[in-house]
Amino acid sequence: MLSGALRGERRFSPAGSGASAGLSLAAHQADDYPARFGSLSETLRAEFNIETCELAGLAVDADAAKALGLFLCERHAAIPVKMENGRLFVAMGDPLDARAIADIADATGLFVWPLLAREDEIRFQINKIFGSERLGSIESQFIDEEGHRGNRLKSDMASDARLRDAPAVKLVDSLIESAAIARASDIHIEPGEKTLTVRFRADGRLSAVQKIDISMHPNVISRLKVMGNMDIAEKRVPQDGRFTDVIQGEKIEFRLSTLPTIYGEKAALRLLYGRTARFKKEGLGFFADDLEKLTGLFSIPYGAIFITGPTGCGKSTTLKCFLEELNTGGVNIVTVEDPVENPIPGVNHMNVEPGAGLGFANSLRSILRQDPDIIMVGEIRDAETARIAIQAAITGHLVLSTLHTNDAAGVMERLVDMGIEPYMVASALSGIISQRLVRRLCENCKEQTLLTPEEALLLGVPEDAPAWIGKGCGRCGDTGYKGRFAVYEYILMDEGQRRKMIKKPEQFTARARLRDGAGLRGCGVRNVREGNTSASEIIRALKVY
Numbered sequence: 001m002l003s004g005a006l007r008g009e010r011r012f013s014p015a016g017s018g019a020s021a022g023l024s025l026a027a028h029q030a031d032d033y034p035a036r037f038g039s040l041s042e043t044l045r046a047e048f049n050i051e052t053c054e055l056a057g058l059a060v061d062a063d064a065a066k067a068l069g070l071f072l073c074e075r076h077a078a079i080p081v082k083m084e085n086g087r088l089f090v091a092m093g094d095p096l097d098a099r100a101i102a103d104i105a106d107a108t109g110l111f112v113w114p115l116l117a118r119e120d121e122i123r124f125q126i127n128k129i130f131g132s133e134r135l136g137s138i139e140s141q142f143i144d145e146e147g148h149r150g151n152r153l154k155s156d157m158a159s160d161a162r163l164r165d166a167p168a169v170k171l172v173d174s175l176i177e178s179a180a181i182a183r184a185s186d187i188h189i190e191p192g193e194k195t196l197t198v199r200f201r202a203d204g205r206l207s208a209v210q211k212i213d214i215s216m217h218p219n220v221i222s223r224l225k226v227m228g229n230m231d232i233a234e235k236r237v238p239q240d241g242r243f244t245d246v247i248q249g250e251k252i253e254f255r256l257s258t259l260p261t262i263y264g265e266k267a268a269l270r271l272l273y274g275r276t277a278r279f280k281k282e283g284l285g286f287f288a289d290d291l292e293k294l295t296g297l298f299s300i301p302y303g304a305i306f307i308t309g310p311t312g313c314g315k316s317t318t319l320k321c322f323l324e325e326l327n328t329g330g331v332n333i334v335t336v337e338d339p340v341e342n343p344i345p346g347v348n349h350m351n352v353e354p355g356a357g358l359g360f361a362n363s364l365r366s367i368l369r370q371d372p373d374i375i376m377v378g379e380i381r382d383a384e385t386a387r388i389a390i391q392a393a394i395t396g397h398l399v400l401s402t403l404h405t406n407d408a409a410g411v412m413e414r415l416v417d418m419g420i421e422p423y424m425v426a427s428a429l430s431g432i433i434s435q436r437l438v439r440r441l442c443e444n445c446k447e448q449t450l451l452t453p454e455e456a457l458l459l460g461v462p463e464d465a466p467a468w469i470g471k472g473c474g475r476c477g478d479t480g481y482k483g484r485f486a487v488y489e490y491i492l493m494d495e496g497q498r499r500k501m502i503k504k505p506e507q508f509t510a511r512a513r514l515r516d517g518a519g520l521r522g523c524g525v526r527n528v529r530e531g532n533t534s535a536s537e538i539i540r541a542l543k544v545y
Contacts, residue, residue, distance in 0.1 A: 044116055050115065051115055052115065053081060053115035055081070055117050055474055055475075060081050064083045064088065064089075065080050065081075065126075065130075067080065067083070067088075067108055068080050068090075068104060072103060072107055073130065074126060075103075076097065076100035077092065077094070078091065078093070078100060079117075080108075087110060087111045088104070088110040088113065089113045090113065090114055091116075091117035091121075092114050092117065093118075093119035096114075121474065124181055124474065125474060127181050128477075168216065168222065171212070171220060172220060172227070176245060176254075176269075177248075178200075179200050179271060180252060182200055182202050184200035184201055185271055186268060186270055187201075187267075187268070188266070189266065189268075191264040191265070191266060194214055195211045195212065195214055196214050197212075198210040198211075198212065203479070203483065204484060205439075221258065221265050224241075224258075225241065227241075227243045227254075227256070228241020228254075230258070235260060235264075235265055238257065238258060239257070240256065242254060250273065252273055253272040255269065255339075256268075272342060280321060281322060284317070285485030285486040285532075290490070293490075295325075298325070300430050301373070301398055302393065302396045302397060302398055303428060303429065303430030304390060304393035304401070304429055305431050305433075306431075306432050307432075307434075308402065308411050308433070309405075309435050310404065312437070313435055313437050314435060315402040318435065318486065319376060319400050323347065323374070323376060323400065324344055327347055331373040332348070332373050333376070334347075334348045334374075334375055334376075335347060335348070335349050335350060335376040336363040336375075337349065337350070337351065338351065339351050352378075360381060360382070361388060364377060364385060364389065364392070368392060372397060373398065375389075375392060378401070379403070386418045386420055387418075389401055390420055390424050391424075394427055394428050405434070407489065407520070408432040408490060409432075411429075411432045412429070422502055422505040425505075426501040426502045426505075429493045430492075431493060432490060433488055433489075434488065435489075436486070436488075436520065436542060438486075438537050439484050440482060440484060441469070441533055442475060442480055444473050445470050445471045446471070447468065447471060448467070448468055450464070451464075452535075455467075455535040458539055459538065459539070460525070461529075465529060468528070485527075485533075487523045487527060487538070488523055489519025489523060490519075
């Protein structure tokens, strides 16, 4: 049978329980899954005359799917794609599962024709077709139970608690699973006057996925607080918690935050996917010639390297990718972050604790007494931390950090404004990277197009320049985009630049901005020409006007 090889498992465990993830070969969990799937497809076609079904490019017959129903679809990881001449064509993760085929035939009364499909695409289609039905059923169950409870004069308190929590548990589990299938980075649960709105952030964009009766709000928040080991009785102040969940074989860590609003507590969950989802530097979006230069930059054993850009532009991810490469075992690497996300085995990670008087500056002083070779500071927020970091870089440590500035040249201005002397900034700096995240066109549905006159004008290219758009398909959730990558510019410091900065810092930064101000746009245009993203996405992300 194929079920052991192609299916994952899902179970909940509180943070720190050490629950191990189940086995799954979903596309986002195993780098060699496409090769294995292709080999399996050829074997099934040759031995059993079972064809492969590409759900990403197929319009699934919703009526055929609903004829089978949500329960059996989820139970057997199967989705009917069409009915034809008394036959039901069913995409399955395991087309040799005789019990599943028999169950589907008994339920529909049709002859079942199994097809092989990727299980992640099957789950996406199930969620797309039945997501609203699943949540609506849970909501109806909750409202019915509330009505029955109101008519009872006496009840067993333990039984009553189970009835109250069961729909909320199902709802929260369903939302979490749907978010993981969509590869969302965040879940927002927002109470309004009459409805509870659920929104997912995927590829940097927020979109509403469900509106729920407001009566479920207290139970949903209580369930999340229990999962996050938070105080369910405290509703007046913000709280933070965390928990882990295993969804389709992948271990995901959740950071939970609640915030009191005028209509009740709002919840936000950050999804941190497991090590299988880690980026490699080659997947960040750097072109090969630039990546070679940046790899050389990070190989220098001393100096300061800053990555800059707005919140959410992937600064920490870029640093962690290069940090993993530097983690060879022969160096002592210490990081101080707020908070630590995606810890790297072999690296010493430290959380700042402002409530205990442990900020970035104090932490950095302590780290310097730990004989570090490489130090990563999550963010330079104040003059004291900046000065300690710059001094550490001058005295022989490799210091990596982030700053919030609009471009690469702005890092030097910001450090000088913080009171660091220009000669110290020039001596410490090895390089600066500025980046933004843009959405990547879906490889399954992208097609070549022509730029509009306005797009060509804004990007400074001819109207007949090559460009691409995404039509939208099942694999990308009909958005035309799947995943994100960095558009960037960088400054590599050398001795000549250091001397210029020391003599005339304002003139140096102005020239750097003139040279590199078009760097982000130039990188964006290059990505448009090569079909990595669309012109409209570059204009939106870089705010070109």
